[in-house]
Amino acid sequence: MANFTKSVAAIHDLSGFGRCSLSVISPILSVMGIQTVAVPTAVLSTHTGGFGEVVLEDLTDYIEKALEHYKRINLSFDCIYTGFLGSKEQINHCLDFINSYKDALVVVDPVMGDNGKAYKTYTKEMCDSVVNLVHEADLITPNKTEMYILLKKDYDPAPLTHQQAKSNLLKLSELGPSRVIVTGIELADMTISNIAYDRDTNAFWRVICSYVPKNYPGTGDIFASIVVGSILNGDSLAIAMERATRFLELTIKTTYSYGSDPKEGVMLEKNLAWLTKSHSLNGYQSI
Numbered sequence: 001m002a003n004f005t006k007s008v009a010a011i012h013d014l015s016g017f018g019r020c021s022l023s024v025i026s027p028i029l030s031v032m033g034i035q036t037v038a039v040p041t042a043v044l045s046t047h048t049g050g051f052g053e054v055v056l057e058d059l060t061d062y063i064e065k066a067l068e069h070y071k072r073i074n075l076s077f078d079c080i081y082t083g084f085l086g087s088k089e090q091i092n093h094c095l096d097f098i099n100s101y102k103d104a105l106v107v108v109d110p111v112m113g114d115n116g117k118a119y120k121t122y123t124k125e126m127c128d129s130v131v132n133l134v135h136e137a138d139l140i141t142p143n144k145t146e147m148y149i150l151l152k153k154d155y156d157p158a159p160l161t162h163q164q165a166k167s168n169l170l171k172l173s174e175l176g177p178s179r180v181i182v183t184g185i186e187l188a189d190m191t192i193s194n195i196a197y198d199r200d201t202n203a204f205w206r207v208i209c210s211y212v213p214k215n216y217p218g219t220g221d222i223f224a225s226i227v228v229g230s231i232l233n234g235d236s237l238a239i240a241m242e243r244a245t246r247f248l249e250l251t252i253k254t255t256y257s258y259g260s261d262p263k264e265g266v267m268l269e270k271n272l273a274w275l276t277k278s279h280s281l282n283g284y285q286s287i
């Protein structure tokens with residue numbers, strides 16, 4: 001089948017309320033001119049971050065059936081993009097997708113934890129399976145907690161020197177992906193930055209983020225999906241990272257100004273149109 005727009009197989013859960021996973025990934029990619037083919041791994045009434053007992057329908061078996069259907073109708077994808085996963089079996093189904101579309105860009109957001117801790121469902125065995133997925137990726141987007149899990153090091157809240165940051169990026173790239181972005185890294189100059197490494201050009205980048213004293217769920221999904229959309233639209237890694245950072249900064253600040261409950265996520269709806277415009281982005285720095 002011909003693709004008149006670029007298309008992404010997005011293998012994530014669909015959480016109804018709370019603005020994360022497919023609920024944010026799909027609108028973001030659409031406004032960026034990319035078709036999202038949603039492959040839901042589970043349907044949840046809300047995300048798992050604070051709304052009590054969640055209603056969850058597991059769709060693990062659906063993933064492989066959907067893949068077989070797409071192969072039967074010769075559907076192709078420009079990108080396979082994975083995120084929060086519920087079991088080792090789901091990770092194996094993601095690997096089947098990746099092996100079926102050898103030409104697709106593989107973006108793995110190795111969702112495993114935040115704020116220094118692994119999520120409850122991410123046992124050691126699950127985290128080891130995520131590493132298998134990372135081996136197959138072209139680009140990964142861990143946060144600082146996930147960086148330490150992938151590197152099999154204890155979480156260290158201390159700021160990193162530029163040299164330590166670059167060495168960690170290189171080690172992550174040695175796991176497989178030629179491009180690595182790590183979000184939320186405090187560097188020794190006490191700024192929070194998103195940092196990146198591109199093995200093809202041997203370049204290291206940072207984009208400084210402004211600090212807002214609240215944590216909103218779903219921001220990792222918003223970040224990674226903008227990076228996916230930007231790269232598919234031809235942006236460099238540095239510009240894709242800056243576009244995602246600037247959009248999140250704008251949207252987090254908008255949300256913070258309303259004083260809404262953080263667990264409801266960021267007010268994506270107010271700023272989505274920003275992603276349809278071209279912006280001059282030159283706030284990235286070489287490190």
Ligand code: PXL
Nearest residue numbers: 020021047048049084217218
């Ligand atoms: O991207 C974060 C995320 C995705 N999916 C589910 C979640 C969360 C974060 O809380 O609960 C189900």
